[in-house]
Amino acid sequence: MKTIILAGGNGTRLWPLSRTYYPKQFLKLKNMDRSIFQMSFERCLKLTDSDQIYIVTNANYKFLVLSQIEELGYKFNENNVLIEPVGKNTLPAIYFGVKEIQKQGEDKVAVFPSDNLIKDELTLINIIKKGLSLTSEYLITFGVKPYKPHTGYGYIKPSDPLGDGYKVSEFKEKPDYDTALSYMENGYLWNSGMFMFRTDVFTEEVKEHCQEVYQTFNLKDINEMFEKAPSISIDYGIMEKSQRVAVIPLDIKWSDLGSFDAFYDEYPSDEYGNIKFNGDILLESNNNLLYTGKDKSVALIGVNDLIVVDEKDTLLICKKNYSQKVKDVVDKLKSSKNQRVDFHLTTYRPWGSYTILEEGLFYKIKRITVLPGKKLSYQLHHHRSEHWIVVKGAAKVTIEDEEYFVRSGESTYVQSGYKHRLENPGRVQLEVIEVQLGEYLEEDDIVRIEDDFGRCM
Incomplete structure (x- = not known):
C-alpha cells in the first residue's frame, strides 16, 4: 500500500x-510539539514505510517538506516529493501522484490532506485497513460523523450498505446552518477529503468522467501537463459523477482547521468559554479566542465572541462565526500587493531562517540562523551591501576568492556586487545579525552562482 x-x-x-x-x-500551533504536516506524515508511517509515501506540493514548499521530515529524524527520498508547477486543485494533484506510483505497478493508495487534525489516529488506521477490501471495486471516501451542524464542511449522504461502508447517494456543498442541522439529523457525514482506491480503478474513473485531466497527463512534459490541466477538485471531477463511490464512516475527533472558529473545538476554554494561552486577562468577557505572542499580555473587558490573533506585524480582530471571511481580507491585501499576505517576519529557507528585526527606507536588519552543516548560496547583490555580526557559533565566510572564519563577537563586511557565501561548519546553530544598506533591499536582488539546493536560475 502507498500513501499520497x-x-x-x-x-x-x-x-x-x-x-x-x-x-x-x-505551523506548530500553540501547545503542539509538531506541525500539522509532521503529524500527517507520521500518520502515514502507521500504514506504510517512508519510501511508499508520496508528497504532492509546490516548489516553494519542497524544502519545508524535507526539513520538517528531517526534523522528525527520518531520511526521506527527495524523488517522492512531487512538485506541481502550478496548483490546479485536488484532482490533478492526486492524479499526478497516482501516475508516479503506477510507474512501479498498480497498487492501493490512501490520500490524505496535510492539514487535518485527528485525535484518535489508531481508530482511523484500523478503519482504513478494514476498508481495503472495498478498493477492488470502489473509490473510497471517508465521512466523519458530525457532532454539531457545521457550515464550513461539505456533506456526504450514505445509502446502501457495502461491507464496512455504504454506497454514496450524493455529495452536498457547504450548507447554511438550518440545512446542516437537517443533514446531521438525517445521517449525513462530513466530507473529510481523505480517499482510498486502487490506482487502476481510479484511472478508469478519471478516463470516464474527466477526459481533460486524463488526456493532459498523457503528455510527457510536466509543465505542459499542468498548464493545460483544468483546475478541478476530485469531488466535482470524479466523486460526484462516478457510480463506483463508497463512503466509510469515521466516528473520530477530526478537523481540517479551516478557520479560526475551529479553534474553539481544538483548545480547552475557561468557565466563560474563553480560549487564551499567555495568562491574558478577560473581565466580563465570554467566548473569545486570544492567540497572541508569548511576549505580549492582552486584556479584554466587556466583549463577547471575538477572535483576536496578534502577530508582530499583523493584527486580526473578527467576530466569532465570521472567520470564514478572513479569505476576503487576504484577497484585498493581495490586490494591494501587501507582502504580509506572503511572508511572516520569520522566513524559512532550506539552510535555516531569517527574521526581520527592523527596516527603514535604506536599511534592513535581520537575524539569520544557519543550521549545522548548511550554507547559503554563493551569490551577489547589485543594490545592497551587508554587514554581518556573529552572535552565536562560528561562520565560514567566502567573499570572492577569500575564505575565512568569523567567530562570536566578530564582524565582516560585504560590498554590493561582490560574490559571497555564509556557511555554518559547526555543530551548533549559527546566528548572525545582518545589516543591509542600499537603495533597494528586496529579496529578488539575489544572483545565485552556486547553490546546494538547486535554486540557481
Whole structure:
C-alpha cells in the first residue's frame, strides 16, 4: 500500500498565522510539539514505510517538506516529493501522484490532506485497513460523523450498505446552518477529503468522467501537463459523477482547521468559554479566542465572541462565526500587493531562517540562523551591501576568492556586487545579525552562482 499527502494549500482562512510561503500545514500551533504536516506524515508511517509515501506540493514548499521530515529524524527520498508547477486543485494533484506510483505497478493508495487534525489516529488506521477490501471495486471516501451542524464542511449522504461502508447517494456543498442541522439529523457525514482506491480503478474513473485531466497527463512534459490541466477538485471531477463511490464512516475527533472558529473545538476554554494561552486577562468577557505572542499580555473587558490573533506585524480582530471571511481580507491585501499576505517576519529557507528585526527606507536588519552543516548560496547583490555580526557559533565566510572564519563577537563586511557565501561548519546553530544598506533591499536582488539546493536560475 502507498500513501499520497497533499501539501500544496495556502490556508488563507488562517491568516495571519498562515501565509503563502509558510502555510498552516507547516505551523506548530500553540501547545503542539509538531506541525500539522509532521503529524500527517507520521500518520502515514502507521500504514506504510517512508519510501511508499508520496508528497504532492509546490516548489516553494519542497524544502519545508524535507526539513520538517528531517526534523522528525527520518531520511526521506527527495524523488517522492512531487512538485506541481502550478496548483490546479485536488484532482490533478492526486492524479499526478497516482501516475508516479503506477510507474512501479498498480497498487492501493490512501490520500490524505496535510492539514487535518485527528485525535484518535489508531481508530482511523484500523478503519482504513478494514476498508481495503472495498478498493477492488470502489473509490473510497471517508465521512466523519458530525457532532454539531457545521457550515464550513461539505456533506456526504450514505445509502446502501457495502461491507464496512455504504454506497454514496450524493455529495452536498457547504450548507447554511438550518440545512446542516437537517443533514446531521438525517445521517449525513462530513466530507473529510481523505480517499482510498486502487490506482487502476481510479484511472478508469478519471478516463470516464474527466477526459481533460486524463488526456493532459498523457503528455510527457510536466509543465505542459499542468498548464493545460483544468483546475478541478476530485469531488466535482470524479466523486460526484462516478457510480463506483463508497463512503466509510469515521466516528473520530477530526478537523481540517479551516478557520479560526475551529479553534474553539481544538483548545480547552475557561468557565466563560474563553480560549487564551499567555495568562491574558478577560473581565466580563465570554467566548473569545486570544492567540497572541508569548511576549505580549492582552486584556479584554466587556466583549463577547471575538477572535483576536496578534502577530508582530499583523493584527486580526473578527467576530466569532465570521472567520470564514478572513479569505476576503487576504484577497484585498493581495490586490494591494501587501507582502504580509506572503511572508511572516520569520522566513524559512532550506539552510535555516531569517527574521526581520527592523527596516527603514535604506536599511534592513535581520537575524539569520544557519543550521549545522548548511550554507547559503554563493551569490551577489547589485543594490545592497551587508554587514554581518556573529552572535552565536562560528561562520565560514567566502567573499570572492577569500575564505575565512568569523567567530562570536566578530564582524565582516560585504560590498554590493561582490560574490559571497555564509556557511555554518559547526555543530551548533549559527546566528548572525545582518545589516543591509542600499537603495533597494528586496529579496529578488539575489544572483545565485552556486547553490546546494538547486535554486540557481
